[in-house]
Amino acid sequence: MQVKSKINSILESALNSIGANPKEVIVSEATKAEFGDFQYNGAMALAKELKQNPRKIAEDIASKLESNELFSKVEVAGPGFINLTINREFLEESLIASLDSRAGVGKKEEQIRVVVDYSSPNMAKQMHVGHLRSTIIGDTIANLFEFLGDEVIRQNHIGDWGTQFGMLVAYFEETGANADAKLSDLEQFYKEAKARFDENEEFATKSRQNVVKLQSGDKATLKLWKTFIEKSLHHAQDIYNSLGVKLDNSHVRGESAYNDNLENIVKELEQRGIAKESQGAKCLFFEDSETPLIIQKADGGYLYATTDLAAIKFRVQELGAKRVCYVVDARQAEHFKQVFKTAKSAGFANEDTLLEHIAFGMMLDKSGKPFKTRSGGTVKLKELIDEAVDRAKSVISRASEYDEQELEHIAKVVGIGSLKYADLSINRQSNYIFDWDKMLSLDGNTALYMQYAYARINSILNRAEEFKIVKPTFSDELERRLALKILNLEDTLNRAYKEAMPHLITNYLYELVSLFMRFYEQNPILKEGVDEEQKNSRLILAKATANAIKVSLNILGIEVLERI
């Protein structure tokens, strides 16, 4: 149910009928409960255009709305605020739709094909905390788009090409018979190879030669390279599985996949006169930027800008994407700005193709400093996940009621849910302070709060006999507000879709569940003294709430539990 858009269109015709045609009509949720459910503040802005008193305009608009059965109250306040209260009966009737598995949320009218590029781990190393945000924000966005009807193509643009592989190959050859054993810890293997690379010039040269061999398709080198990739992918897949992220090998299309196209990309850009030579390198210059985008080095080598351009071309022209989302660290903002601009001017993407950098802030430690990237100080993703699960296990209050296997499952769902929720609930654009205690604390606005509410509802539904799917009757204002919140899910998801902002969903969830918790405390469902009709109504409210929670959490990639 899209309550807001419904109101917007009613408002729009009301506005038109008094001769106003604002370019956008937007109601917002009321800032105070006493103002009603929604408010429209546009009357004040129209005062100049219409050369009328804003209060008068508001009253004119209000008089057109009053007759509409959607509203039970239309009120003009102050200089020209229009406060709207939604008719209780309308909510009662609409709530039934929320009992289905989509919590009453429809698909978008226009559905498009979207590529979401996320995770993109480096294949030479283990995944670490630095990969967490891209992986879970990207997965959430992909889930959300899919849920609303888009055809989503997930792309894992893995870092599987470049110097580090020359290095690994060289080290593998050097260690000979021990190599296979050593590979069981790829991280360690990489470290040793890197150390060799830094200290030994001969080794470094050999590594670079291996890169050339790789790029020119030398069979033996390629074979070795493949074993590294397989090993790494296997590791990444373990992480995805335990995180419940929907990436698999079919989504992998790494840097190496574009290797053969790079030459043509450069050629094409040169022929179109977009690329120019400067200091021996092939570059693209931009008016608003003093640094160019380099697509080919002076020594002939290609760069990640070249790969990215090849990838855009592939995604738009071969995959047919109308929207391409790059879930990548905010530090690459300028890079993507230039790449997108180039892709459009070169015709790799159409003018109306949406190329978006879904930027997110860095992960900082408690003292506000960035995590180290190279020198051993990083937290491995695997360790992080394990600890999240361990901590969750130690916190489960009803632990004695479960057997070992059940406990394990609950700990996993709660621990990983908390880990993801903590990240997703923060506006992705700001830096994210990574704090074990906060992330794994199981209080407040966390996954656990939602999961707990869900389990509470489930407990009631299990106890209750089947309830009738008939129009409920709300017994107080709280129930009416809870219903309205449930019906707001679709508007929330649509806004989160437009802005690619997962935290809008967590904000919504928190409001929804807070309302439910109050309802739960105040309005008994199965207790004595509750009449049949009331009981039935409240069961419908509870069920609809559970659906909204489940749908929202599923989009965030977080599981619910029947019992906790």
Place this chain on the structure above:
RNA sequence: GCACUCGUAGCUCAGCUGGAUAGAGCACCCGCCUUCUAAGCGGGCGGUCUCAGGUUCGAAUCCUGACGGGUGUACCA
């Protein structure tokens, strides 16, 4: 130097398509379990929205500048 970005309660964050006394959680204090899961609920404490100008009937929100933090800035990805 230039560009981008952020600066809201002790801490972590919402709010920023301009609107009516700026909202949460944590922490701290008080109250609520013989009845649907107290991992909960209710109440209290706590803010010159970094500062200074400007636009506007109205600014945490838009613009300019200053200060402070972060990031990026020619052949790494």
